[in-house]
Amino acid sequence: MSNPEIEAALALALERWEKMFPVEDERAKLASWDPPHFVPGLGLVAAFSLFEARTNRGPSGELIVVPLARMGEPAAALDELAATLEGLRSRGVASQLDAPLEATVGLAPARYTEGMFATDELGARRRAEALASMNARFEAVATRMKEVYGLRLPRYLATFAAFWRSLDDMERQGMSHLGRSPGGIMIWFEDGGLERKTRGRLDPRLECRFRADPPELVTVMWGDSDGLHHGLWYDDPADPPTCIAHNYARDSAETWRDSEPTPLAVLAARARELISSPDEEEPAPLQVYAALAAIEWFEEADRKALAEDPPAERWLEADRIPTLGTFGPALPPGAGSIRVGSPDERVKAWKTQPPRVQKWIESAKRDCAEGRPAAALTFGLDLHWLDKEEYRDAALELLVMAYEKLGRRAHAETVKVHYAHRDLRSVGVFLRPGEEDGAP
Template identity: 50%
Template sequence: MGDFAFDHERVAPSLATMDSRFDAVAERVLRGYGLRLPRHLAVFAAFLDGIGDAGRRALADGVGLSPGGITRYFEDGGLALTGRDGLDERLDSRFRCDPPEFVTVLWGDSDGLHFGLWYDDPAELPTMVVHNYARDSAETWSEQLPTVLAQVGRRLDDADMDAADDPDYDEPDGARQRAELRRAVAAYADADERARDHDGAVRWVGAARPPILGGVGPALPDGSGDPRGGHQRYNERYEAYRAGAPQVREWIAQAERELAAGEPAYALVLGRELHWFDADAYRADSLRLLASAYRALGRQALAEIAEVHHAHRDLRSVDVLRG
């Protein structure tokens, strides 16, 4: 599996390096995405730098994780990365069913697994870390973890549990390498906490979310209308979407009437569900509902991500950034 041994002496230099890069990367993300970058992503970048090549191999081989998406801006020369063939950088690591709120920072190792920051509102810091198996159900889920480093720690826990349940699961020397990675996570934990304290409170943590098709539901302000969430309702909608039932057009029309009256919640839910459902018959509807609802909520950057994504949803590869 590898010969990674964590060197604590690398912690302070790696943190200093990534802290020095934070402002430039944050400006790049704000300019390119219209989103606020949390300081904890610099701590995660420092963790990756501090564990070196051997640690990153151990992370990939033993836990199935590797850096991706906007985390790459922290790498040496990362700010020189641009979209290949003139493509918008917001398309990088964005699979066809990813919701606009999802911004990738980390790759998994199977079925298109990727992890991202979840932006309920571009004016706010991301609420949590989420994940999505793009080549499986493509639903977005979250363990409600606040930072990427915390997500790495959770994956280490999961790998340990898998090894305990099935000794044949583990690779040779896997437990020792995970223990070294766990030491590294612990060494950066205080910096992770300081980064969160520096950024301050995250507005949408703990917000009520209507259960919807496709996973994580939107966080909605008071007065935005009835989102029609809940398992019974979204199961009914799913069957109607599958059947191409006339009722779907009635729901869309109702959502647009509410949107025009200043209540965008239902339009956002239907837009998100139809985006995830990914049927050609509803593609234009999903974009119209999404973009209009985001703008009605003051979430312009999410509307623009939805628009650029829908314009390029059939890309054969989401590997967009090039040096």
């Protein structure tokens, strides 16, 4: 089937779709929020939802609007659907709330079959070109990362950037269902990204840096709820990242370690989970299968890139003292320890026992000066996450002295920048293309 034939069918469906929906009465509504899209082996497919106005409950699913065999005559198929919808409008939508959706609309369900989204020659060329382009851009982005953060950029970020660059419309819709998109330093992989300026000449390290983010976390991916963001976790600035971590900034603002080693692997796990454990009433959309097929094409390149920049073995099994809000940075041998209780016990003390915790702070400073920064780092991160004005200066002092004693000066510098601008109204500091800097 020719691409012009597909494009003509899609254009006609787009033209007619908004006029056909919604179909509703006082009790219920039939909607199709987005126009149909082409699915290999099926034809034009669209998502439909029939729901009661009061409870928002009712059947939903993906149905074949124009079967593959009728792609040469899409107008006739769309006319038939329009007539069915008109009849439904006359009968009343609410009468169909308990009926199968496909029977109500008179369309066949769209179901995934193995190999449906296998990458064809054109898609493979598109992905290979994106991978070559982002690999070629990697060294310039890595140089910028070193200049700005003082950190090593892992090669697998080029693979993540290539994956995103290669997506077609349907795969991008699948990523929308997964609720993930590039963020933070990934801006430097965009066309013209390295030339992007910041608002008011703010430090680029403030991009996607939320109030409770520890300096070890550098954002590379946005989530879709509660300020979720994923980032690279650097235990030591001299080494590649140890892992991927995530933080829900507008929820508890705690940072958790991801079980997967790269951003692309995080996406793959999310897509497979959604497909294998779908909601009984709303299975994974076909776009998610399309996105997973795109992810899988890049997995081998991602594994090779990870092999080039693996996490330092010394930090994978190193001692960690969990802090309030994080799983704890890795500490080298001889860094000392803390002589107080668990995070749960400490949070009560920080909030209700000022004289006691002041002794902790002074003791941690003495230990740090003597070459044992564990307590200073632990307490500094505790207070950073608590974000209480009365502890702001103490948190900054403890963190800077601990990171400098550990030789992690890049983290110390990030902390200084963060505290100087911690009250910014937005974590988006880069100007959009064409945007004028209105900052004073």
